[in-house]
Amino acid sequence: MELSKADPKGLVRESYRIDGITLEECRSIFIDWALSVPVDVxxxxxxxxxxxxxIPGNETHPMTGVLTEALVAPAAPRRKGGRMGRLGA
Known part of the structure; x- marks a missing residue:
């Protein structure tokens, strides 16, 4: 996929250019990126x-970690309500 389509506003590109950017700042930028990606992408x-x-040359950059985490599928939700949820089973 073309980078212009994957990062339409250049948010990820700019995050890699910011010296001393923190993990929290990268997460905030990621949310902005996720909201800006077109629906058809x-x-x-x-x-x-x-x-x-x-990644090449940026293996330890905080944004690399954020993007990698985003690819990991969340665990399947478990039901926690009802009688079993109240009993702590």
């Missing part, structure tokens, strides 16, 4: 494209 594919482009 496959987010996982965009993340893989961004990582492939930016």
């Amino acid at each position: 496959d987010t996982a594919e965009a993340l893989r494209s961004l990582l492939a482009h930016y």
Whole structure:
């Protein structure tokens, strides 16, 4: 995928250019990025494209960690309500 399509506002690109950027700042930028990605773009594919482009030489950058975490599927939700939830089972 083209970087211009994966990062339409250049937010990820700019995050890699900021000296001393923190993990919290990268997470905030990531949220802005996620909200700016067009609906017709496959987010996982965009993340893989961004990582492939930016990881070389930036392995320890906080944004690399944020983008990598975003590709990990969340655990399946478990039901916590009802009688079993009240009993702590």
